[in-house]
Amino acid sequence: MDFVWIDFTDAAFVQPLLLTLKVASLATAAALVLGVAAAYALSRRSFIGRDFLDAVCTLPMVMPPTVLGYYLLVFIGRKGVIGEWLLETFGIRLMFTWQGAVIAAAVVAFPLVFKSARAALEGVGRQYENAARTLGQGELSVFLRVSFPLAFRGILSGCMLAFARAMGEFGATLMVAGNLPGRTQTLSLAVYSAVQAGNDGLANTLVLVISLVCVIILMTTGKLLQPRF
Template sequence: MDAALVALGLSLKVALCATALDLALGLGFGYLLARGRFPGRDLLDALLTLPMVMPPTVLGYYLLVLIGRNGPIGHWLQQHFGINLIFTWQGAVIAAAVVAFPLVLKGARSAFEAVDVQLEQAARVLGVPPLGVFLRVSLPLAWRGVLAGTLLAFARSMGEFGATLMVAGSIPGKTQTLSIAVYEAVQAGQDDTANLLVIITSLTCIVVLVAANRLVPNRAQGAV
């Protein structure tokens, strides 16, 4: 039971950090893709959405190439700051964030596209600066869609396995999240532990999904 609670706590920490990172980036890129008109927009959208369709193990390999000790980012971090992301919970955060990012991006883009452009234009005419338009008009009107995508990303981060295992490994109490702990328990023939971990994971994800589903209909009704 103690090991399950430790894995749950680590999974929550990783999922919360990954979701916060995805939210910050998803808001910016979602608004850019919803309102921007520039060459290569469709290509950028495809690249940012790629983690949704790419196998997690492939994403894990790419991350190892980028943030590993010999990778361009990993080598730079190690050389200048002494930071090593491989086999750390921070590495698990990056892996989960990359896998779940398209869910925040798609939710944010759809929500911003549903906002009436004339309302934003009216705010600009009244002298509101671009950042003020975003914070006072666009985001308040789009927050339900953004939050729904964010909750889905949190649920996805909680259950991330392939990329996390490749980047962070399976170190009990350090990088072993719930999904990895389930895999290890099954491999070790510990059915009772595996069942407990599966129930905890399932209940957590169900709660998040129910909350996300409640937001989407409300958003649709508010637009009628």
């Protein structure tokens, strides 16, 4: 094996790294907003089909990424339900773009935010929310001033896991965005290409960087989940 380190300013390393950070950040942001909203709705309202919705929200965590990728093709592909409409109305193409990679990563990362947020919000005592209501606060205020801050650490840890997962996303991204160097080639796809091309030095560097980031994220998450009050 060739353990030679490559130049850190090499475009073959820098481009996938920057793209990955961009894709993973945006995907995490999307997963945060949607995941917390879904978690709050499901933890505070009881309605018929709630368990089914919970299962659907968790599904991307257990389904093969290729299956998710296929679903995404069906929806946002050029001939897809939403994809065709987007293309015709706005001229927006998602397939084989980094925006498509963001959507793939967001779908895969969503359950991690959703699950953590749901657990954290379930853990917020209802008496705090009721106290805020008797103090004249509306529902938005109750959420922003009480529920969210009290569940914040759990939600943040979910976001970090989601970020790690989004960074490592491979299967769905490959199907939706392809593996175009400089355009949609993220770190995990670059590792695959480097190994295929026999470029062990590049593969080693990429793998090390990914591993390091994931370890840091897991350690921070562990710290966040320690009890505080």
